[in-house]
Amino acid sequence: MNTATRPAPQAAFVAPKDLRPQEPAPVSNRGIYGWSRAHLFGSVGQVLLTLLGILVVYVTIPPLLKFFIFDAVWSGAGRDACLPEKIGRPVGACWPFIYAKFNQILYGFYPESERWRVNVVYFLGAALLAPLLFPKVPYKRVNALAFFGIYPVVSFVLLTGGNLSLNNFLLGGTGLENIKGSVAGLRLSYWVQFIIVTGLACAIAALAAPVFGGSRRGAVRGTLSTFAIIALVLLAVDLDFGLQEVETRQWGGLLVTLVIAVTGIVVSLPLGILLALGRRSNLPLVKISSIVFIEFWRGVPLITVLFFATYMLPLFLPGRFTIDGLLRALVGVALFASAYMAEVVRGGLQAIPKGQYEGAQAMGLRSGLMMRLVILPQALKLVIPGIVNNFIGLFKDTTLVLIVSIFDLLGILRASFTDPAWATPTTLFTGFGFAGLVYFVFCYGMSRYSMALEKRLDRSNRH
């Protein structure tokens, strides 16, 4: 067909040319001028907002700098160095106060001659944690084992002094506790009981093995190796290394803060995984008890948990037990943290596509193996940012132990505010400024880390 011969269409739907005047080209938002128009001075409202913002910056930042840096006192030996009437100028932060209290902030009332032990623990922790944080460093498995398995035991021995003189292993009251004799701080009665309990456990494992689809030999071997690990740990805390005992009442400051936060995470991780698996179990009793446990601890404030652990728990245990104050707080924190950890892990388990479960089952894996080999490795990798966020929360929550009279970082500072040797008008602000900086550096650093990790995971999950 020849298109040229067709009549021009009646274009009634085309707007007449003069309906609207042509609009000018939109203002450019390129270049410095354009950028500042878009982000600073685009309209009257924008200008007002910018001015308001600048005003806020002006009234906050310069006074803070003036207080903490320019007007601050940097050296001196006592409160006189920080009194404006003594040194004849306006005084900002009183940093000599922090130097004077620095050892307390780091170690609490830990005996001065034994502080090297705390330093070793700090150093070991940093040395083991740093390579764990960077995904590129190899030997993750060994590293994680060292940090989560060996490090806590070593730290425990170093910090408390070890040599617990354990004397009853589950079989108290059977007459076995009367066996006398001890070697290098180890009581014979205890270790005889331990061996008997190991035998009993092996027998039970052999009996129950077929129910769980395993061989009797394998079950006994597994039980034996579990007990061997337990024995190693117990041996480490029971042996006399010649370290002086340091009671936890003497601990304090950053040491207590870190001990509580790290213990909370290390204990809550396995417990949380168990609870999360329990919550997704098909067995009604397991499922219900997991849900009740998780929801109970998540529903109450941490401070009630600490009070529960401090005042109620001792009543629930046989009268001959007296539990250390810090240990009580640790139990409370661990229970509380595992409930939150369980929810984080559950999120990871739910994010694993159903195909993974079905694939594992199609390969003939039993549910335990399926979880261990297929599901958990993927789920745990997904929830690392969540675990870090949990740790940030826990780190902030450790401050609560000062209410049950344990002196953490904040507690030590609060106690040192009452020191008359440093009573100056700016002591309080200096102390809060310093503690705030410490908390901020820890929490902000960790949150940045978790964000970076999230981004990385997000990228590696993309197809």
Place this chain on the structure above:
Amino acid sequence: MTDARWSEPAPTRRRWSWTDPALRSAVIQIALGIALIWLAWSFFANAQANLARQGIASGFGFLDNSAGFGITQTLIPYSESMSYGRAFLVGLLNTLLVAFLGIILATILGFLVGVARLSENVVIKALASAYVEVTRNLPPLFQILFWYLAVLAAMPNPRQSWGFGLQPLFNFLADTFAGIGLAPLGSMFRTLAGDVAGPSVFVNNRGLVVPRPVFESGFVWVVVAFFVAILASFLIGRWAKARQLATGQQFPVFWTGFGLIVGLPIVVCFALGVPVTLEKPALQGFNFVGGVRVIPEFVSLLLALSIYTAGFIAEIVRAGILAVSKGQTEAAKSLGLRSGPTLRLVVIPQAMRVIVPPLTSQYLNITKNSTLGVAVGYPDLFAIFAGTTLNQTGQAIEIIAITMAVYLTISILTSMLMGWYNKRVALVER
């Protein structure tokens, strides 16, 4: 063809097997059940033995005993001779008060900061980000102690209180109106300024002292007018919606309702000759007489909780708004909606679906974190009950159980409400 079919063998009774899943689950559950029962029983037995040894009577009878301690902030009448049960109630109300006000303040602040973080304006955006990072990364207890020990304790003593009054404002208004030629308004403000001579709000290291409103009998009608206005705006809203559905005509429901709810009580109030007077606090000796004193413990707890939680709420709000895809805004614009209705009808309803669940858990966090008031001595449920009462009676089990039960109840009620809301707003997927 039919012979090619193979027939399935008749189902035989399954033989008993060690690896039967039913047996396995029975074994696990029975073992867990026995362990739980053993744990509960040993806790119970140990507790009984320990209590008997310490000579503590168990039971809830102590709730009727006279408490014998004073409480610095009471919303209902309370005196030392009243029972522990009454003290519990006072504490519960104090907890609810600080939680309620904290929720309101944190929501307002959080929404403002959250929106500011999405602002085009880089200065505002940077400030909002700084606010979020600083407040979220400092422990709440640190913030409470900071406000209490460092800021509020640095206020002057009662005799040198900072006073604030409305007189300067009224004088300024009077001058302005007189200056621009509105003499009658000017003189009205001049007389008002005379009425409020002297400051009426005081700040000192014992807290905040504000005038106490004294209601006369006629004030009931103002309250009635308020509720009538709410009912009326509700009815107007329904009528306006029906009319819009029928005719397409819109009605300014919001402004009408706002005018009614604010205006009607004020009109009624003035019509009745203002049936409320303010009892102004006055300095007598070393302290203030009259007025209402807001204790510094309350102020520091409220400030710290709302500032801390607002940081989290800001992040939730930001995430919620970002979760609404840009296509929704563009589609709304291409339908011809102006930016106000686009926000109100398209963006906010969808953002709320994302915002509300984490927001509720933040509200719950405020309620739970209000227990931190015990560190500065704010008499909330926890401080009164698990603190003072526990010290006096020693009945740890009952008291901690009651305290935990209260917070647990609040949590469970909130999460049930949340579940109901989620079901209501859940996307209907096809």
